[in-house]
Amino acid sequence: xxxxxxxxxxxxxxxxxxxxxxxxxxxxxxxxxxxxxxxxxxxxxxxxxxxxxxxxxxxxxxxxxxxxxxxxxxxxxxxxxxxxxxxxxxxxxxxxxxxxxxxxxxxxxxxxxxxxxxxxxxxxxxxxxxxxxxxxxxxxxxxxxxxxxxxxxxxxxxxxxxxxxxxxxxxxxxxxxxxxxxxxxxxxxxxxxxxxxxxxxxxxxxxxxxxxxxxxxxxxxxxxxxxxxxxxxxxxxxxxxxxxxxxxxxxxxxxxxxxxxxxxxxxxxxxxxxxxxxxxxxxxxxxxxxxxxxxxxxxxxxxxxxxxxxxxxxxxxxxxxxxxxxxxxxxxxxxxxxxxxxxxxxxxxxxxxxxxxxxxxxxxxxxxxxxxxxxxxxxxxxxxxxxxxxxxxxxxxxxxxxxxxxxxxxxxxxxxxxxxxxxxxxxxxxxxxxxxxxxxxxxxxxxxxxxxxxxxxxxxxxxxxxxxxxxxxxxxxxxxxxxxxxxxxxxxxxxxxxxxxxxxxxxxxxxxxxxxxxxxxxxxxxxxxxxxxxxxxxxxxxxxxxxxxxxxxxxxxxxxxxxxxxxxxxxxxxxxxxxxxxxxxxxxxxxxxxxxxxxxxxxxxxxxxxxxxxxxxxxxxxxxxxxxxxxxxxxxxxxxxxxxxxxxxxxxxxxxxxxxxxxxxxxxxxxxxxxxxxxxxxxxxxxxxxxxxxxxxxxxxxxxxxxxxxxxxxxxxxxxxxxxxxxxxxxxxxxxxxxxxxxxxxxxxxxxxxxxxxxxxxxxxxxxxxxxxxxxxxxxxxxxxxxxxxxxxxxxx
Numbered sequence: 001x002x003x004x005x006x007x008x009x010x011x012x013x014x015x016x017x018x019x020x021x022x023x024x025x026x027x028x029x030x031x032x033x034x035x036x037x038x039x040x041x042x043x044x045x046x047x048x049x050x051x052x053x054x055x056x057x058x059x060x061x062x063x064x065x066x067x068x069x070x071x072x073x074x075x076x077x078x079x080x081x082x083x084x085x086x087x088x089x090x091x092x093x094x095x096x097x098x099x100x101x102x103x104x105x106x107x108x109x110x111x112x113x114x115x116x117x118x119x120x121x122x123x124x125x126x127x128x129x130x131x132x133x134x135x136x137x138x139x140x141x142x143x144x145x146x147x148x149x150x151x152x153x154x155x156x157x158x159x160x161x162x163x164x165x166x167x168x169x170x171x172x173x174x175x176x177x178x179x180x181x182x183x184x185x186x187x188x189x190x191x192x193x194x195x196x197x198x199x200x201x202x203x204x205x206x207x208x209x210x211x212x213x214x215x216x217x218x219x220x221x222x223x224x225x226x227x228x229x230x231x232x233x234x235x236x237x238x239x240x241x242x243x244x245x246x247x248x249x250x251x252x253x254x255x256x257x258x259x260x261x262x263x264x265x266x267x268x269x270x271x272x273x274x275x276x277x278x279x280x281x282x283x284x285x286x287x288x289x290x291x292x293x294x295x296x297x298x299x300x301x302x303x304x305x306x307x308x309x310x311x312x313x314x315x316x317x318x319x320x321x322x323x324x325x326x327x328x329x330x331x332x333x334x335x336x337x338x339x340x341x342x343x344x345x346x347x348x349x350x351x352x353x354x355x356x357x358x359x360x361x362x363x364x365x366x367x368x369x370x371x372x373x374x375x376x377x378x379x380x381x382x383x384x385x386x387x388x389x390x391x392x393x394x395x396x397x398x399x400x401x402x403x404x405x406x407x408x409x410x411x412x413x414x415x416x417x418x419x420x421x422x423x424x425x426x427x428x429x430x431x432x433x434x435x436x437x438x439x440x441x442x443x444x445x446x447x448x449x450x451x452x453x454x455x456x457x458x459x460x461x462x463x464x465x466x467x468x469x470x471x472x473x474x475x476x477x478x479x480x481x482x483x484x485x486x487x488x489x490x491x492x493x494x495x496x497x498x499x500x501x502x503x504x505x506x507x508x509x510x511x512x513x514x515x516x517x518x519x520x521x522x523x524x525x526x527x528x529x530x531x532x533x534x535x536x537x538x539x540x541x542x543x544x545x546x547x548x549x550x551x552x553x554x555x556x557x558x559x560x561x562x563x564x565x566x567x568x569x570x571x572x573x574x575x576x577x578x579x580x581x582x583x584x585x586x587x588x589x590x591x592x593x594x595x596x597x598x599x600x601x602x603x604x605x606x607x608x609x610x611x612x613x614x615x616x617x618x619x620x621x622x623x624x625x626x627x628x629x630x631x632x633x634x635x636x637x638x639x640x641x642x643x644x645x646x647x648x649x650x651x652x653x654x655x656x657x658x659x660x661x662x663x664x665x666x667x668x669x670x671x672x673x674x675x676x677x678x679x680x681x682x683x684x685x686x687x688x689x690x691x692x693x694x695x696x697x698x699x700x701x702x703x704x705x706x707x708x709x710x711x712x713x714x715x716x717x718x719x720x721x722x723x724x725x726x727x728x729x730x731x732x733x734x735x736x737x738x739x740x741x742x743x744x745x746x747x748x749x750x751x752x753x754x755x756x757x758x759x760x761x762x763x764x765x766x767x768x769x770x771x772x773x774x775x776x777x778x779x780x781x782x783x784x785x786x787x788x789x790x791x792x793x794x795x796x797x
Contacts, residue, residue, distance in 0.1 A: 094351025112571030148194030154185035156534020190221025460648035481652030493545025549584025598733025659706035
C-alpha cells in the first residue's frame with residue numbers, strides 16, 4: 001500500500017489513538033495523491049501524451065474507505081473510476097496508473113496496453129495455464145467499459161462464494177476459504193438505469209450471495225441529471241421494496257455521504273461484516289459525490305451544470321471536506337495537511353515522469369534508428385522528391401510506434417515510385433510491424449497445454465453391444481458421468497433443475513447430485529451468463545443454459561463484451577472457461593428456429609463456437625471443453641433429441657477435436673460444406689445425387705470457431721474443383737464467413753473450375769409451421785437442385 005512518510009513524523013504516539021491518527025492521515029494522503037494523479041492524467045491527455053482519460057476524481061474518500069474493508073480473497077468487479085481504491089488496496093502504483101494511460105504494452109500490468117486507463121485486473125492464471133492462489137491476495141476481475149456490464153460478472157463472483165461455503169469441493173484451497181469472500185461491484189448512479197443492474201440485484205437477492213453493490217452517485221449521467229433517470233431520483237429509495245424483511249428475504253440497503261469519513265467507515269464496516277457472515281447482498285448508496293473535472297477529458301461539465309451546482313461541488317469536494325474534518329478534530333494542523341498534499345504532489349509527479357520515461361525510452365531508440373535510415377535515403381539521387389516526407393519526420397511530437405511505422409511506409413511507397421530501394425528501411429518496417437502485431441494478436445484464445453485445440457483426441461468406441469437410444473439420452477449419459485467425476489461442475493439455467501431441461505439432457509441429475517449442482521434459475525439470460533463468467537473465474541466449471549439460441553441476444557453483451565474478451569483484455573492473466581449450452585436450427589416459428597451463426601462468429605471471437613450435427617458429437621465437444629481452459633458455446637440441434645443414435649461405449653471419455661472438419665462422405669465431383677442440422681439433410685441429398693451420377697464430398701465443419709486449422713476443406717476442393725456451402729443462416733451469414741476462410745485464408749480459389757456457390761435460408765425469419773420451414777430454409781430438393789445446376793453449368797451433366 002502507498003503510504004505517507006509524514007504520518008510517522010506527525011504522530012509520535014503508538015497507542016490506539018496514535019495509530020488511529022496515523023491511519024487517518026494516510027487516508028488523507030491517499031486521497032490527495034489520487035486527486036493529483038487525476039489532475040496530471042487530464043494534462044497528459046490534453047498535451048497529447050495520452051489518447052483519452054476517464055478519471056476517478058471526486059470519489060477518493062469512499063474508495064479509500066472501501067479499501068479498508070476489502071480483504072484478501074475478496075473480489076472487485078469494477079467501474080472505470082476506481083483508481084483510488086486500487087492505490088489504497090495496494091494493487092496499483094502511480095507508475096502502473098500512468099503506464100496504462102500511455103497504453104504502454106510493456107508496463108501496463110493490467111491489460112498490456114489493451115485497455116483504457118482505470119481498467120484493472122489482477123493475475124489469476126499462470127502463463128502455463130495453472131490457476132494461481134486467489135485466497136491470499138486481493139482480486140480484481142478484468143474491467144470492461146460497457147456501462148453496467150460489470151454487474152453480471154460480479155453476481156457470478158459472489159455466487160462462487162456461496163458454492164464454496166455450502167458444499168465441500170475438492171482442491172478448492174486456492175479458490176476460497178469457506179466461502180467467506182465478498183464480491184464488491186462498483187457502479188456509477190446513472191448506470192443503475194441499465195437492465196443488467198436490476199437483473200443482478202434481483203438475482204443476488206434470490207440467490208442470497210455475498211454481493212456488495214457500491215453506487216457512486218454524482219447526480220449525473222454525463223449531462224443527464226438523475227431525476228431523469230432514476231425513480232424518485234434515488235436508487236436506494238427506488239430499491240426500497242428489496243429491503244430485508246423479518247423472514248430474511250431481501251437485501252441490506254445503506255446510505256452514506258461521499259464527504260463524510262465517519263459515516264462512510266461506519267457503513268462499510270457494518271455492511272461488509274453482515275454480508276460476509278450472512279451471505280445476504282447489500283447496496284451502499286454513496287450520495288453527494290462530486291466530479292471536479294467533469295465526466296471525462298473530452299468535455300466540460302460547465303456546459304450543463306449551473307453555477308450554483310458547481311459551487312456546491314467545490315464546497316462539498318470530498319478531499320476538501322475530509323481535510324476540514326481532520327482540522328476540526330485536532331488530528332493535524334493546516335500546515336500538516338499542506339505538507340501531506342505537497343508530498344503527494346511530488347510523489348505523483350515523480351511516478352508520472354518515471355512512467356513516461358520508461359514508456360518513451362524505446363521510442364527514442366526507434367526514432368534514432370529511423371532517422372539514420374532517412375539520412376542515408378536523403379543522399380540518394382532524386383531524393384529531393386522525398387524531402388518533405390522526410391523533413392516532416394522531425395515535426396512529430398511524442399510519436400508512438402504506429403506513427404513511426406506509418407511514416408516509414410509512406411516514405412517507402414514514395415521511394416518505390418522513384419525507383420529508390422533501401423533494404424534497411426524494408427527491414428525496419430518488417431521488424432516493427434511484426435512487433436506491433438505481436439503486441440495485440442496474442443491471448444485471444446488459450447495457447448498453453450490446456451487450450452481446447454490441444455485437448456487429446458479420443459475417438460468414440462462402439463461394439464456389438466452398443467445401444468441405440470434417443471439423442472437426449474446420449475447427452476444425459478454424458479452429463480451424468482461428467483458431474484459425477486468433477487465436483488466443480490455445476491449446471492444451471494431455465495428449467496435445467498427439476499425437469500432436467502426442456503429436452504431432458506439433465507433429466508434426473510438434480511435428484512441424483514443435489515440442487516446445488518444442477519438447478520433452476522429465473523428468466524434472466526444476461527445474468528445467467530454473468531453468473532457463469534464469475535463462477536468460472538473462481539475455479540468452478542459451470543455449464544450455463546440459454547434455452548433457445550434465439551434468446552442468446554438477451555445475453556449478447558455479457559458474451560461479446562465480457563466473456564469473449566476476458567483473456568484478451570487482461571493480456572492472458574485471467575481466464576473464464578465457461579460453457580454455454582443452447583439449442584437452435586430447425587424447429588418451428590420465428591423465435592424457435594434460429595441459426596444466427598454469422599452474428600455469432602463475427603462477435604464471439606475468443607469463444608469456441610461448436611455446431612455439432614448430433615448428440616454424440618455434442619457430448620464429445622462438451623468433454624473437450626471441460627478439459628480445456630477456453631470458453632465455448634455448444635449449439636445442439638433442436639430436431640435431434642428424439643432421433644436415434646448409437647451410444648459410444650466410452651461416453652464421458654471420448655473427445656471431438658476443435659478446428660478439424662470431418663469428411664462424412666467421400667466424393668469426386670463437388671465439395672459440399674455444412675454443419676449442424678444441415679448435415680443430415682445433406683447426407684440424404686448426396687445419396688440421391690448418386691442416382692444422377694454425381695459424387696459429392698460432404699464435409700461437416702464441426703466448429704466454426706476455431707475453423708479448419710488443418711485446411712481439410714481446401715484439400716477436398718483441390719480434388720473436386722467445385723465448392724458449395726450449405727447453411728441455414730441468412731444469406732451472407734455463416735456461409736460468407738466459411739467462403740472467406742476457404743477461398744481467401746486457404747487460397748481455395750486457385751483450385752476452382754467454376755464459381756463457388758452458397759445455399760442458405762431466406763432473408764426473413766422462419767415462419768411457424770412445416771410450410772414455413774420448407775419454404776424458408778434449404779431442404780433436400782434445394783441441395784440436389786443447386787448441385788445439379790452447378791454440374792450442368794460446368795458441362796458435366
